[in-house]
Amino acid sequence: MKIKNWFIIPIVLACSLMLATIASNSLFASGIGERAQEAILRMRTAQFYDVRFSSNHLKVGEDLVVTGKVMILPIWPHELGFSGIGYINFFEPGPRLVRKETVVNGQPVFSSMIIKLGDTYDFKEVLTARQPGTWPVGVTMNIKDIxxxxxxxxxxxxxxxxxxxxxxxxxxxxxxxxxxxYGLSRAMGWSFLWVLLGIGWLYYWLILKPTAPRLGLAYLEKEDELVTKQDQKLGLLFLGLVIVLVFGGAFIASKQFPIVVPLQKTFVRIDPLPQEPTYVEAKVNKATYNVQQRSLDFDLVVTNKGTDKVYLRRFQTANVAFLNPAAPDNQWPADSPEVNGGDLQITPNDPILPGETKQLHIKAQGAAWEVERLSTIYKESASRFGGLLFFGDTQGHRNIIAIADQFIVPVFQ
Incomplete structure (x- = not known):
């Protein structure tokens, strides 16, 4: 039995709709895709730290508060370019939570902001739980052109x-x-009207006037039979309907909603956090990445200009952190969302005394380099790494030093 063309199209549409419905209800992302990003983006551009989520278990209607800091590294990768426009956002698989508030350095932010290299921004985002389920939620820094x-x-x-x-x-x-x-029925009504108009147009040109015979007319150069007077009249009819719907809908909307606020496209200026007093200087001299050992090693020259002995407490790159177990009270926070890369091996692992300059050999070794897909730094066109060094004294003062453009020599044995 021969099936006509008009019977195939509804079947295809119905199957497509069924597959889309099944996928939308049963397939959800298990992460937010951070491992898919290149190491150059995660290590050498913007570094998040001190990020905390108020809870990981909510009810619909309850608020999730996300706080933390983000530093725009002072040496931006030249191959990426820096636009100076950024926006602190959050990431989730669809509208599972609704953002109620974003505060950056104490100021409410509703649009993109002007950012500068080397500046640090303190942020707070308030999200309201909207849809039941278990969802991955994270923070992002959107950079224009990046x-x-x-x-x-x-x-x-x-x-x-x-x-x-x-x-x-x-x-x-x-x-x-x-x-x-609000406005849901209006939006669905207009969508249905445009879909109906499109189906009518496709029905005429694909069903009533099949493609195969028209290809033959085009091959025989019979233009008069290819587009007839009736076709032209129908085209003008559809054009008239489109014009009436567009301008008529705009007129009705302007009468019904006379007071409107245009979309805002300006950029806000947010003053960065004030620079903390610096009592430590640090410089990387040499860095290697051992592929087999999954270890980043680098030599660090540290000068203590303060009045108290200091420890290198933490090295963080992307969302992976390594802690120095010899530093006092340096346990892994239970509520930390960063990935625990393991112990930071420092040689010698003694405190740097006031006025002392010491060379340290740093070894950050762990499976996190492979699991988080950061080990690709030696495969990229710019084999460099970046991150944050956290120094602290016995009084609880902290200095954070950014390393953003250090060349890496890969080691394969």
């Missing part, structure tokens, strides 16, 4: 609530609306 630089993330479990989620706001005219369903 894209998102992914920071630490956790998995948040959202339980159902006894009341449905609402997102009520008050408009400029004093009207309270629920953004969960």
């Amino acid at each position: 894209g998102p630089i992914v920071g630490p993330s956790i998995k948040v479990t959202i339980d159902p609530s006894s009341t449905p989620y609402t997102n009520t706001v008050q408009t400029l005219t004093g009207q309270s609306v629920n953004l969960e369903n």
